[in-house]
Amino acid sequence: MPERYSRRNKSRSKGKRETTRKLDAIFGSVQRAFDDLFVEEMHSEGIRRASKVLDFFLLLILFGVIYLIASIFTSWTGIIGESARDLMMSKWGLASVIPLCYLGYLSVALLVKRKIPAFMTQTTVAALLFLSAELMLGLIYIDNPNLENMRLCGSWGNFIASAALRSIGPLGIFLLGLMLAILVGLFYYQGNFKGLFSKMQTFFGYVLERIRKFKDSFRKKEPTDAVDMADIGMTDDDKDNQPQVSPRDAFEFSDEPSPELPLTDRDYVLTEVAEGEDAEDGYVIPLDVEPGKFPPPLDILGAPIDHDATADIKPMLEKYGAKIIDTLAEFGIETELADIVQGPTVIQFRIQIAPGIKVSRIAALSNDLALALAVPSLRVEAPILGQPYVGIEIPNPKRRPVLLREVVESSNFIQSKYELPLPLGLTVDGTPMVVGLETLPHLLVAGTTGSGKSVFISSCLIGLCFDRRPDEVKLLLIDPKRVEMTFYEKLPHVLTPPIVETKEAVAALAWAISEMERRYDMFAKARVRNIGSYNEKVLPKDRLYNLVIVVDELADLMMTSPKEVEDYICRLAQMARATGIHLILATQRPSVNVVTGLIKANIPARVAFTLPSQADSRTILDVGGAEKLLGKGDMLFLSPKFAKPVRIQAPWVDEETISRFIKYTINIFGEPEYLNISEGNGSSHEAAYLDDPLLEEAVEVVLATGIASASRLQRQLRIGFTRAARLIDTMEQLGIVGPQEGSKPRDILIDEDRAREILATALGGDRSGIDHN
Incomplete structure (x- = not known):
């Protein structure tokens, strides 16, 4: 009985403990819920209240700063403003504006961002500016001591300038002011001397350029050889009534094309001439055109034609x-x-x-x-x-041609802000289509023979060069077919004569990669991200041009050097956009072994002319439709901007128009200045990479290990594979290693002493850095 009772009591106490534990858990949950609902709300409310109070005081400070600054320059601030002005002007003079402005800046920064970036640096800059202003204004008072100048500098400025003049003299004050200015710049650029002086050089260069242009505007223009108006069928009355417009006004767009273009202030006349006169291609183009007068008149592209047959x-x-x-x-x-x-x-x-x-x-x-x-x-x-x-x-039962002039004279082309405008043609509803190559940023073109592919490329080249100077855009033309690009050999915008040999074409693509890497190095040093920011930062003479690489037949290159061409094109397509280097690739055969998956992935903008099958259309556009085009410039354009291909009629430009445009640009800019990248780059790119600082060290590694391998150099020197391969190719050109023989390693042809002599000769000096132990 007692055992049973004891057992019953134990079970009851155990049940009470469990009940108590459950109640505690319930009450604890209720308490936590209460805290979450009310305590956190009160905490958030407190933060919001404090934030509102802080905003109120910051706004009060900001309006107070505005009031005090206004009291210095106006008399509309009442008795309080006059008292504050008298105090500030007697103590600090006009320099008191600097700490007031800085205080206002701090208030705005805290209101907007809730923090002050680089507080110590900005405070130091403000203090140095205040000290410099007091010193300069104090010197004004010392040179001409009167009450007004005393109010300019205040008692502080008078004391600082007097102490500095007695201690270090005028020369010391000048050097002290220069040092303070440099310190301000260094604090602003966080101790970067190079950035500071680069900015100063850019600023002074800009000022000098503006001064030069200002002076040139007052110089009297030299009279040019006048054109006899009677020779071109104009009377004196017609000459007096002839309107004068600016070069851009000559580009006014109108739905009704004007039959003739009015004379402009370019000091030239372009018109048709009668038979028998000494003129070439029926046009008079004087040779004394001022180089700045560009772009050319629209008559260069032929006469407008009325096509109203609806x-x-x-x-x-x-x-x-x-x-x-x-x-x-x-x-x-x-x-x-x-x-x-x-x-x-x-x-x-x-x-x-x-x-x-x-x-x-x-x-x-x-x-x-x-x-x-x-x-x-x-x-x-x-x-x-x-x-x-x-x-x-x-x-269209009454199909009509689309002339290049129709697109170029449209408002879509004239008013576009593109750096590299491409006149694609007219859409189905007759709207001119113009895109910027820099926004694509590369273009892939495919079409059968006779579909209009080559004419389209010609219209793109003229559109790129129409209102761009040779120092703004350059063309690198690769034409394995040897006949499509011959017209452009004398165009001032070309970088080299059209390249027709496959090996030279591969070398040109390799040079383009080296140019891209060189530009990226320049951007890194200038702390910019792209060519636009770089050109805004540097002097005009140091600006970089945009480079457009045009390959008229990609299939020929892919058949001879598929691996190298694909690697170079993919690397350029992936990285070259920011450097201002763009690709236009054309092919007659858009098969998967020519337009590979890597090339398609890196070139999303594509143009398809007439293709023989739906499979070819899917290869270039990823959808069918190009097999149903009509030829002669009828094309489908696909870009990342559009969800599906857009049908466009490409513009027509004949050989006579191309020749006339090239002759006109030669008369303005002169013959092209070629860059010999074939010899400078070649298959081993010797001249382009002799200045590589790792060349001697790479030769040392090859002689020490006895293995001439790009992968070995990549591991030993910790560089990229492309750079390592270029170093090996340079050694081959110098005769240090032998040519590539399949998968076998290259042979080392000379010893250490001979290598030192070759390097010394190639680099133009005594090189003794090779130390082979």
């Missing part, structure tokens, strides 16, 4: 539209004709489909629609980009 085929288009609606109705698709758009190459019928009908059903009926309309080619754009319609495109 009314003639309007009944035919309405008949086609009704036929499309009836054909779709036969297949159970209810539609309405929303609009008919006539472009230079195709007619687009914009169809609005009934709700619940899949767009893919219309796309699948393209062959049936072509049969019903009896047209050779029909393309369905489902849907039209940015519109709730399905587009059905058929060839």
Whole structure:
């Protein structure tokens, strides 16, 4: 019995403890919930209150600073402002504005960012500026002691200037002021002497350039050889009434093209001449054109042509539209004709489909629609980009050419802010399409023979050079076909004559990589990220040009040197955008072994002209459609800006126009100054890399290890593989190592002493840095 009772009491006490534990847990949860709900809210409320109080005091300080500064320069601040002005001017003079401005800056920084970046540095800069101002204003008072000058510097400025003049004299004061200015700059640039002096050089260079331009504006222009107005069919009255416009005004865009371009203040005349006169290609282009007068007149690109033929085929288009609606109705698709758009190459019928009908059903009926309309080619754009319609495109019965002038004289080209404008052509609705190559930043072009690919490249080259000087853009032309780029050999913008040999083309791509790396080194030293920021920071004479590399037939290069060409192109496509180097690659055969996956991944902007199959279209555009194009400049343009390809009619430019444009630019800028990158780079790039500081050390590693390998140099010198390979190629050109023989290592051809002699000769001095133990 007692045992049973004891056991019962134990179980009861155990139950009480468990109940107590549960109640404690419940009350603890309630307490924590209370704290979370109310205590945290009160804490947040306290923070918000403190923040509002801080904002109030900061605004009070800011308005107080504005009030005190206004009291120094105006008399509208009342008795308090006058008292404050008298106190500040008697103590510190005009220099009191500096600490007031700094106090206002601190208030704004705390209001906006809740912190003061580099507080000690900025405070030191403000203190040095205040001290310099007191010193300078004090010197003014000492030179001319009167009450007004005393109020300029205050008692502090008088004391500082008098003490400095007695202690170190005028020369010492000058040096002290110079030292204070340099200290301010150093604090601002965080102790970077190079950055400080580079900025000073840029500033003074800009000031000198502005002064020079200001002086030149007052110089009287030298009279140029006048053109006899009678020789070109103008009377004296016509000459007096001839309007004078600026070069940019000559580019005014109008829906009705002007039959002739008015004379401008360029001091030249460009017009047609009669037969028998001493003029070339029917144009008079004087040789004394002032170099700054650019861009050229639009007549360089030929005469404008009126192409208004819409009314003639309007009944035919309405008949086609009704036929499309009836054909779709036969297949159970209810539609309405929303609009008919006539472009230079195709007619687009914009169809609005009934709700619940899949767009893919219309796309699948393209062959049936072509049969019903009896047209050779029909393309369905489902849907039209940015519109709730399905587009059905058929060839224009009255197709017209699109001249390059139509795109260049449009407002889209003239008013564009692009550094490298490309006049692509006219869209389906006749809108001029202009893009900036720097925004793409590279372009891949594919098309069969006769599709308009080469003409498109020519129009792009003229568009790039039309209003850009040779010091702003350079062209590196690679033409394995040997006939497409010969016109541009004398163009002032070309970097070299067109390159036709495959080995020279590979060497040119390797040179472009070295140029890209050189520019990145310059950007790193200048602390900028791209070519635009660099050109804004340096003097005009040190600005870098944009480089456009044009390869007219990529397939030829890929057949001869596929690995090197793919590596170079991919590296340029990945990294060259910021340095101002851009690629335009063209090919007739867009197969997967030419347009590889790596090249496509790095060049998202592509143009497809007529292609033989849908597979080729998918290779270049990732979608079909290029196989249904009409040729002669009809193309599809794909860029990251658009979700799907856009159909464009590329502009036409003939050989006569190209020749006329090149002759005009030669008359302005002179013959091109070629850069001999073939010899300077070659297959081993000797001249481009002899200045590599690691060349001697690399030769030492090769002689010490007995192995001439790029991977070995990469590990030993801790450099990139590309640089290591260039060093090995340079050694091959110097005759230190032998050529590459498959997978075998290169042979070392000379000993240490002979290597030292070769390096000394190549580098232009005595080199004894090789120490082979």
